[in-house]
Amino acid sequence: MNITYRLFLCCLMGIVMLSCSKESSPAVSHAPDVPILPEVPDDYLSAMETEGLFVHSNEPFDNVTTNEGAQLGRVLFYDPDLSLNGRISCGTCHLPEFSFADGRQFSSGFGDELTHRNTPSLINLQFSNTFFWDMSQSVLEEQVLLPVQNHIEMGIEDLDYLAEKLSAKDYYPNLFNQAFGSSVITQENIGKALAQFVRSINSNQSKFDLARDNDFEDFTAIERAGMQVFARVGCNDCHSVLGHNLVFGEDGGFFPGGDEGSFYGGTGGDAANIGLDLAYADQGMGQGIFKVPSLRNIGMTAPYMHDGRFNTLDEVLDHYQYGVQDHPNLDNRLKSSNREMNTGDREALKSFLMTLQDESFVLQERFSDPFVR
Ligand code: HEC
Ligand code: HEC
Structure with a gap:
């Protein structure tokens, strides 16, 4: 967007606001009447x-x-x-x-x-x-x-x-x-x-997105290890991170598999009770079933879960490793998976999750507040 034009509008508004306000009250902020938009839409x-x-x-x-x-x-x-x-x-x-x-x-x-x-x-x-x-x-x-x-x-x-x-x-x-x-x-x-x-x-510019084009060559050893932990302990069964679940290939690498269509962004239709509560404070769609959220930009979206009960990723991992409570409605994928992780596994898993960060897009002007406050 044209910066001069923006500055010009800001000045103009400044002058209008100054000349309109009888008493100057800088503490009061309210949306101006007009959004500042580029001459040609972004x-x-x-x-x-x-x-x-x-x-x-x-x-x-x-x-x-x-x-x-x-x-x-x-x-x-x-x-x-x-x-x-x-x-x-x-x-x-x-x-x-x-x-x-x-x-x-x-x-x-x-x-x-x-x-x-x-x-x-x-x-x-x-x-x-x-x-x-x-x-x-x-x-x-x-x-x-x-x-x-x-x-x-x-x-x-x-x-x-x-x-x-x-x-x-x-x-x-x-x-x-x-x-x-x-x-x-x-x-x-x-x-x-x-x-x-x-x-x-x-979002399609995370390190993960860019790395999948060259077989994850740009991943560090820890990030690669974390990707394997993600699949091994079954996170991948519900949270797909791309248009596909990560599946182990025979060579130990990953290839796309699973349900392609519904998962990009990590959301699938068949979320399940994940053992948070024995008695539901919130039923979700019934029986404690909630949408599987996207793990993209997970480093920016704390606190976590539908009720924001966990403040950190470590608390979330604690839940999956130690906190899942058995329940008649508990998702089968959590009943069957072995989610044992040592400290190294957990650190690696967190490093992998950070490759899903895509800061490239969030601060772009086209997504920002057009009203100057
Ligand atoms: C059985 C399906 C399932 C499995 C397996 C699973 N998750 Fe989840 N995950 C969910 C659902 C459903 C939620 C939302 C639950 C809620 O809000 O009550 C969730 C929430 C999360 C959140 C919070 C997201 C947010 O925006 O609040 C994180 C982080 C997370 N999972 C990471 C993981 C990791 C890491 C693993 C592997 C250790 C894993 N999940 C395994 C279904 C699953
Ligand atoms: C007061 C805070 C608040 C405001 C204002 C608000 N939202 Fe939300 N939004 C939420 C909450 C809380 C949820 C989750 C509600 C639920 O799942 O029951 C949500 C959920 C959503 C979702 C669903 C996301 C998903 O992954 O399923 C969308 C889309 C959304 N909001 C868009 C909007 C739009 C568009 C507006 C303005 C018209 C808006 N929100 C205004 C708090 C807010």
Whole structure:
């Protein structure tokens, strides 16, 4: 984006704000009226490229991502006017620097009430078939409107009211027109734009991604060892890290196997009770079943699990190694696997998990808050 243009707008806004405020009150910060956007929308599409991956995007035919649509989604994502009292945007709980989670066990909604579950990171959701920890949603265009209506999160139950509210803001009709060829704002198009933006949050530049092209030659010995531990103790049975599970080849190397389609980003349909609780405080989708989360950027998304109960990866590993409780609903894969790890195995496993970090994308301007606060 054109820095001079941005600076110019900042100065202009500075002057307007100074000349408007009778008493100067620098402590009060609120979203300005206009988002600062590039003259030509950023390129959202090229990072969504799926060529060479054996995976299918969940993008529907009637909402194909465009740069204009994703850019509109970005503005909506960071606009606090999507909440009842103008205090909370999606970006309040889903922050780029936390891989679109927020580093908290539970998050504060528009009325300071806490969410009942931990805010998950938003990453590679174009390859996910289910949304929310309880996997209750399957269409992203519909899912993205639910936080807006949620009585804890954003509190606008009536989406027609939201459409009216947004229509009254100067810049939206034009942005909707650019995205959808009509400046009339509908709840359907709000959902479509938000879904396009969320779908564009895509990671494929982690060390793991880059290394798989040359047989993991760039991995250190510890990272390679960790990859083997990951498969040996069965993490791989549920958390696939790429479009496939890692499977041991006869030569001790890895080749793609398992369920290609549903797993890119590490999410599968058949999550299971993983022995966290004997009596469920949260049933998930029933019987303590929760979505298998992606392990991408896992170093940025603590605390962990649906209830954010673990603060560190070590606590998570302790759970898998010592804490899994037997239960009639316990996932078979956890009943059968031998998860013994010595200190070296655990360190190696953590090193491997860190190869799934992809910081390249999270701080890109096209994902950032366009409102200067
Ligand atoms: C107050 C904090 C908060 C706000 C605001 C918020 N979210 Fe979330 N988000 C959460 C929590 C908590 C969950 C998990 C809820 C659950 O699974 O029951 C979640 C889940 C999601 C998921 C599902 C991710 C997955 O892997 O299944 C998506 C997508 C999402 N939010 C997008 C959005 C969008 C888009 C907005 C704005 C319209 C938004 N969120 C606003 C806290 C928030
Ligand atoms: C039986 C399937 C299964 C196996 C095997 C499994 N996991 Fe998980 N994992 C899950 C599910 C389901 C969750 C979410 C549980 C919840 O929130 O209650 C999870 C959560 C996690 C989380 C927290 C992610 C987050 O964003 O909060 C980490 C980290 C993790 N697993 C790592 C591992 C490692 C390392 C192994 C191998 C030692 C492993 N998992 C084995 C299913 C599995």
